[in-house]
Amino acid sequence: MRDVARLPVGLVMGLVMGLGSAGLALAQSDAVVHVEYAASGGSGGCPSSASFIEQLRSRSHRIRVSDRTDGARTIVVRVEAHDGRSAGRLTIREVDGGEAERSVQGSTCSEVVSSLAFVAAVAVDPGASLLPEPHAVSPAATAAPAPPASKAGGSIPAAPAPSATPQETTTTTPPPTVANGGSDEREPPSRTERASNEDGNDARPTAKSWELAVGLDGQVLSGPAPSVVFVLPVFVEIASSHRGLLSPSARLHFERLNTSSQTAGAGAEFTWTAGGLDLCPVAWSPDRFRIAPCLRTEVGVLQGGGIGVQPARSSSRLWLSTGAAAHVRWMAFRPVFVDLEAGLGAPLVRDRFFVQQNTMVFRVPDAEWSAALGVGATIW
Numbered sequence: 001m002r003d004v005a006r007l008p009v010g011l012v013m014g015l016v017m018g019l020g021s022a023g024l025a026l027a028q029s030d031a032v033v034h035v036e037y038a039a040s041g042g043s044g045g046c047p048s049s050a051s052f053i054e055q056l057r058s059r060s061h062r063i064r065v066s067d068r069t070d071g072a073r074t075i076v077v078r079v080e081a082h083d084g085r086s087a088g089r090l091t092i093r094e095v096d097g098g099e100a101e102r103s104v105q106g107s108t109c110s111e112v113v114s115s116l117a118f119v120a121a122v123a124v125d126p127g128a129s130l131l132p133e134p135h136a137v138s139p140a141a142t143a144a145p146a147p148p149a150s151k152a153g154g155s156i157p158a159a160p161a162p163s164a165t166p167q168e169t170t171t172t173t174p175p176p177t178v179a180n181g182g183s184d185e186r187e188p189p190s191r192t193e194r195a196s197n198e199d200g201n202d203a204r205p206t207a208k209s210w211e212l213a214v215g216l217d218g219q220v221l222s223g224p225a226p227s228v229v230f231v232l233p234v235f236v237e238i239a240s241s242h243r244g245l246l247s248p249s250a251r252l253h254f255e256r257l258n259t260s261s262q263t264a265g266a267g268a269e270f271t272w273t274a275g276g277l278d279l280c281p282v283a284w285s286p287d288r289f290r291i292a293p294c295l296r297t298e299v300g301v302l303q304g305g306g307i308g309v310q311p312a313r314s315s316s317r318l319w320l321s322t323g324a325a326a327h328v329r330w331m332a333f334r335p336v337f338v339d340l341e342a343g344l345g346a347p348l349v350r351d352r353f354f355v356q357q358n359t360m361v362f363r364v365p366d367a368e369w370s371a372a373l374g375v376g377a378t379i380w
Helices: 007-023 051-060 107-123 191-199
Strands: 032-040 064-066 073-082 083-095 099-106 212-220 229-231 234-240 249-263 266-280 289-307 314-333 336-345 352-355 361-363 367-379
Touching: 007 099, 007 212, 032 051, 032 107, 032 266, 051 107, 073 107, 083 107, 099 107, 212 249, 212 336, 249 289, 266 314, 266 352, 266 361, 289 336, 314 367
Parallel strands: 032 064, 032 073
Antiparallel strands: 073 083, 083 099, 212 229, 212 234, 212 367, 234 249, 249 266, 266 289, 289 314, 314 336, 336 367, 352 361
16 A cells, blocks of 8 residues: 555645645644544455554544544545546544545545545644654563574575664655755656646645535515415525634525416406525534525515406516525535525515505515525535
8 A cells, every 4th residue: 555655745735735724733632533434446445444543543643533523523534436546535524613625536545545544634633744653562572582594595684673663664755855955855746746837836725715506496485476476596605615603605596476366356467576685694504504594685576467457557666675584505415405495574665556446456565484495506
């Protein structure tokens, strides 16, 4: 299994610096983490969860793995191998709900798991070792006699006596170190790194501060028509990618309905076209959910016209309402989510519609309500 030190320096350091910029460094106390690990595929098989935890611990003696999530950061590892390539995703979830995510690709599953273990260790403990730390040995090991010399004619040289701190045997090359006046023995840059340097671009990944999503809801609505109606609003939403309480979002939604009613032998047709803005200053994000209370404002046009009466007239009135709404998002599987919404508002303009001089067919009510269920997708 190739150690992470064999991977391109730009990729590994970019991943580590990206996670560090998201605020994942701990204080100098023990770093308590909870690990959720899943790996599948690969002709040679993928390392087990125990192997990943062992690699994580070998990077820092401060990392302590707990079976409980209370008071511990959660390290989520997902690795899949197919078509001769392996891809892994690392998510580090803060105690307060903040989250950072990185992805790694490699030729083997073992290579990807080793890389993710290294990135996770340095993100949790900035002082983690670039190479796996040697395991502690008993005092008896330090006094072990040197192995006997090889027999005459043999070609196997005598092995040196073990030291008090044996070094772990590996086929990797450690990261380059440059002493004062010394030479840099760094490996030649990879093709990807050379191309990045020539273009003048920084290949290090950066965490997104905001997410953009679009979606479609099926909504039942009472207020802009004489009866409860069904509409299909579309929405565009921008939200903070931070999973803490202070993660604001804003949603624009657009909807249109057409309905008719009959009153005392007179008929009327109504067309309502409106757009709304929901401003959500905070959100609660447990696990795969996001729950956000919002302030809602709607602006539009309500048009009414007579049916089967003479003379048939129509008029258009301003629609303006304000109220509150609640959004519940469930991340079914990235980037698709299920959207649940409920709202309650008060129309600020309450017009009345007549089809004849004394026949009122509709009056905008004091309050409106809505409930919706739909789907959406994060597109950026």
